Amino acid sequence: MSNVASTLPTGSHACQCPKVRHQTKRIVLTGGPGGGKTAVLEMARRYFCQHVAIAPESASIVFGGGFPRSGSPQGLRAAQRAIFHVQDALETVALESRQSAVILCDRGTLDGLAYWPGSRESFFKEFNTSLEQELSRYAAVVHVEVPALAWGYEKNSIRNESVAQARAIDERIAQAWRSHPRVLTVKAQAGFLDKLASAIELLREEIPPCCRNHLRSARP
């Protein structure tokens, strides 16, 4: 598994898949800050073919775009409303291109539960949805866990959580998704590259066979 990093067909996205249309499925990549999610996405971008689309993180778009960070319950709810709707819209746009086999979502709608200042019931009521409905959006959830120690995987100026907070958020994210039938967890491992390789390996299993051939040939 650890040889994935060294066998990357860097910059090569082209696959010979003859399909014009795929049955598109959405996969969530989630995890607390600093766990390595961003690095996994970066690798996925380079490793997988053009039929794997990446939906960017809505919270980064919202906060990176200047949405105010407020600690008050009203402020937190307002931010989560914005993030939820941006997430929903990002997925809609990604689904429009029917060529994608997989839409890899940098977090999903239920991540909002980890930040919601109220009951789960009030979250679903707010968005006029249900747990089942939100779970059914996604074929699988890949959770990249935050390690016990701060390894400094990610330097993101948009983030301001401390390690303890990051772990707490990671736990809440795990809670938010735990009733999904396919939660694939990438445990904190001895080496960062092993962790990346495990994540890519898990994601690779989610790519339909028609789009996997070029990956096989990329291996020694």
Ligand SMILES: [Zn+2]
């Ligand atoms: Zn492909």
Ligand SMILES: [Zn+2]
């Ligand atoms: Zn294909």
